[in-house]
Amino acid sequence: MQQSLNDTVALLARTPASLNALLRDLPDAWTRGNEGDSTWSPFEIVGHLIHGERADWIPRVKMILESGETQTFEPFDREGLTREIQGKTLSQLLDEFARVRSANLDDLRALSLTPEDLVRRGRHPAFGAVTLSQLLATWVAHDLTHLHQISRVMAHQYRDAVGPWTVYLGVLQCAVHSS
C-alpha cells in the first residue's frame, strides 16, 4: 500500500474520537495503570500524543517544505508529555488532543500538498534523508503504535485475572514495549 494522503488524513482524523470513546470516564484502574517501572499509562500516552502534535509532526512538515535537507529536525522529546499532563485530568487531555489534532489537520489541508511535495526530503537527526511522504505515513503509524500500546497496557492490568486463558490472548503475548 502506497502512502495516500486521503487515507492518511482519514485515519489521523479518527484517532482522538476513538481514544475518547475508549478512555473518557473509564475507572482509573484502567487509565492510570502502567506496565511497571518507567512505562506509560494510557493517561501519559495521551499526553505524549498531544506533545507530538505541538512539537513534531506539523513543525517537521513545514521544515521540509521550507528548508529541505538543509535543516535537521529537532529530536523527538519523549519526556515532553510531562508538561502536557501536569495538573490535567484525562478528560482535559482528551479534549486537548482532539483540538490540536483538528487544528493540525486544518494546517495540513491548507498546504494543498502535491505529489511533487510528497517526495521532497528533510533531514532526520538519526536517519539522514527522509521524505515528506514517509513523515506523514509515520504520523499515522505512530497513532497506531500508541493505540496498540494502550490496548496492551490495559490488558496487562488483567494479566493474572484471566487465569489459564492468558495463552490464547495475543495482547498478553506481545513483547514490544513502546515508549
Add this chain to the structure above:
Amino acid sequence: MQQSLNDTVALLARTPASLNALLRDLPDAWTRGNEGDSTWSPFEIVGHLIHGERADWIPRVKMILESGETQTFEPFDREGLTREIQGKTLSQLLDEFARVRSANLDDLRALSLTPEDLVRRGRHPAFGAVTLSQLLATWVAHDLTHLHQISRVMAHQYRDAVGPWTVYLGVLQCAVHSS
C-alpha cells in the same frame, strides 16, 4: 489488579463506540487490508467480535451458573465470523456489534452477580476448571487483544511507506499474530 465487575463492565461497554469512531467510513484500504494469507482484516475482526457475543461469553456465563463443572463449554469457533460478515457492510457490523454487546451487558447486569458467584467454576474444553471471574476478565482481554490486532493490521498497510522510521514504531515490531 483483581477482577472488578465494575471495571470489567466499564471497559466492555466502551469497545463498540471506540471501534465505531475508529473504523466507520474509513477507506477500505484500512478496513479490508490484512496481514497476508489467512489473517484477518479489521472488517473480519468485527465479525469475530459479534460471533463471540452470540456464541461465547454470555452462554458460558450462564452455563457456569446453571451447570457448574458438569458441562463443558462449546469450543470457540474461529470460523464463526464467516456467517456474521456475509453480505454485510462494515457499518452494519459496527451497528450489530453495538447492539449485541449492549444486550449482553444488560443480561450480565440482570444476573446481579455476587462475589460468591464469581468464584464458581465451569469446565473449559482445553483448560479444565476455570472460574466465572476468569471468564469475565477474559471477555475484556479478548476485546483488547482485537483492538491491539486491529491497530497492528492497519499499521502493516504502511509498513513500507514509513521508510526508516519502522525501527521506532513498536506496532511494526509486534510479532504476535492473534487469530
